[in-house]
Amino acid sequence: MDALLPLLHSPRARDAFLLRVLLDPPWSLRVADRAPLTLLTVVRGHAHLAPDHAPPHHLRQGDTAVLRGPAPYTVADTPGRAPRILIGPAQHCTTLHGRPLAETMSLGVRTWGSAPQSATMLLVGTYPTPTTAGRRLLAALPPLLVVPRDDALACLLAEETARDLPGQQAVLDRLLDLVLITALRAWLGDPRSRAPAHYRAAADPVVGRALALLHQDPARPWTVASLAAAVGVARATLARRFTALVGRPPMAYLTAHRLDWAADLLRDDPDSTVEAVARTVGYTSPFAFSAAFKRHHGTSPRHLRDTRDGPKRR
Numbered sequence: 001m002d003a004l005l006p007l008l009h010s011p012r013a014r015d016a017f018l019l020r021v022l023l024d025p026p027w028s029l030r031v032a033d034r035a036p037l038t039l040l041t042v043v044r045g046h047a048h049l050a051p052d053h054a055p056p057h058h059l060r061q062g063d064t065a066v067l068r069g070p071a072p073y074t075v076a077d078t079p080g081r082a083p084r085i086l087i088g089p090a091q092h093c094t095t096l097h098g099r100p101l102a103e104t105m106s107l108g109v110r111t112w113g114s115a116p117q118s119a120t121m122l123l124v125g126t127y128p129t130p131t132t133a134g135r136r137l138l139a140a141l142p143p144l145l146v147v148p149r150d151d152a153l154a155c156l157l158a159e160e161t162a163r164d165l166p167g168q169q170a171v172l173d174r175l176l177d178l179v180l181i182t183a184l185r186a187w188l189g190d191p192r193s194r195a196p197a198h199y200r201a202a203a204d205p206v207v208g209r210a211l212a213l214l215h216q217d218p219a220r221p222w223t224v225a226s227l228a229a230a231v232g233v234a235r236a237t238l239a240r241r242f243t244a245l246v247g248r249p250p251m252a253y254l255t256a257h258r259l260d261w262a263a264d265l266l267r268d269d270p271d272s273t274v275e276a277v278a279r280t281v282g283y284t285s286p287f288a289f290s291a292a293f294k295r296h297h298g299t300s301p302r303h304l305r306d307t308r309d310g311p312k313r314r
Contacts, residue, residue, distance in 0.1 A: 014128075015169060016176050017091055018161045021122040022113030028076035030083035033091055035126035036138060038067040039179055040075070041154050045120030048081075050074045054143040064149040064183050068141045077120065091126075109164045123158050125176045137184075140196045147186040153179055201245035206233055210242060214254050218261060219282035224250055258282055259296040262289070266305040274301045 017035075020043075031038075040049070041064045049065055050056040051073040058079075059065055067073060074083055085101060086094050093101045093112075105112050157175045160168070188195050202208045209231045214222065227250055228238040242250045258281040265277045278289035278301075293301045 014173060016173050017124075017126045017128060018110055018157070018172050018176065019091075019124045020107075020111040020113075020158060020161050021120075021124060022107060022111065022116060022118035023077070023120045023122070024114045024118045025077040025120075026081060027085075027114070027120070028074060028081040028083045029085045029087060030072065030074050030096075031087045032072035032089075033087050033126065034070035034072075034089055036069045036129065037127040037141075037180075038065075038069060039123075039125045039176065039183065040065045040067065041123040041149055041158075041179075043121040043123050043154065043158050047075050047077065047120060047122060048079045049144070050076075050079070051144050057144065057146055059146065062149050062151065062154075063146055064154065064179070065144060065146050066141065066180070066183050066187075068138055068143050071143065075122070108162060110161045121158070123154065123161065125157070125172075125179070127176075140199075142194060145183075145187050147183045147190075149179075149183075153182060197245060197247045201242075204241070204245055206231055206238065207242050207245045210238060210250060211246075211253075214250070214257065218254065218258050219280060221282065222251070222254060255292065256296065259293055262293060262301065263297060263304060266301055270305055272305065274305070277301065 021029075040047075040059070042059045042061050044061060046061060047059045048056060049059055049067075051067060052071045056079060057065065076083070083096065086096055088094070093105070095101060102112070105114070107113055107116055153175075157172070157179055160171055160175060165171075188199055202211055210227055213227065213230055224239055225235050228235040231238060233241075239249060242253070246253055248256075262277050262281045265272060265280060266274075274290060275286045278284075278286045281289075283289035283292070290301055293304075297304070
């Protein structure tokens with residue numbers, strides 16, 4: 001089973017915010033933009049990143065940090081330096097006393113800071129809503145993860161960020177998705193990472209096969225017995241091993257996966273009917289589907305489809 005695929009169906013940047021930040025010491029930024037997901041790459045120089053709810057981290061040239069919001073964080077040239085600039089919601093940039101800085105520190109298209117040849121260059125990309133970031137992904141991520149970057153890809157994104165060509169926003173959205181996917185792949189491939197249990201379990205010969213079958217055909221009327229038979233082990237063996245490695249029984253995992261898939265379908269196609277989505281994810285009764293959906297997501301499928309705000313994960 002490819003452990004990464006279930007995470008990567010959901011992040012789809014739309015109108016993502018991207019910015020090249022060029023700074024000379026001393027500098028310190030307090031970021032309280034409430035973005036659900038931020039990627040920060042050190043293209044040149046280094047930085048010290050201090051999230052409010054995670055240990056601080058020294059970012060060296062080439063490192064990419066993935067921050068799960070909406071908690072604020074501070075990034076500075078040296079640890080403990082007091083913030084001098086505040087980045088608020090909608091990327092509103094001011095001094096700590098409220099004086100706007102967006103125009104005075106502009107250095108061109110999507111470029112901001114002290115001077116074009118500053119010692120430090122940061123590349124910042126944010127997903128504006130939980131829906132564009134992917135709620136399943138946000139639920140799986142730690143508050144902060146740091147991975148080595150793909151040099152060619154990050155440089156390409158830095159170059160494209162400063163361009164202003166027809167269709168440029170669509171290009172940037174797709175490149176940001178690709179940078180995120182690359183970072184996640186490095187994270188999940190690191191045996192020291194604290195990846196979610198069901199992604200680590202994919203390496204198990206029994207549970208990994210069971211997970212692959214559930215993801216390949218989630219709408220099939222699976223039972224523990226039929227899944228065990230397909231894997232080639234006893235029902236009790238599968239149930240015990242699956243629960244130990246994944247953290248929930250097979251059918252509970254399948255139900256959650258179906259309902260998360262249903263939420264994606266309803267968000268992606270506002271014209272879809274609840275009845276059609278119910279059938280697609282394996283429910284014969286739309287009433288049973290709606291009840292299960294509301295228990296899992298805290299809102300009805302019809303309300304999700306109409307508002308497209310997405311459910312609050314619990």
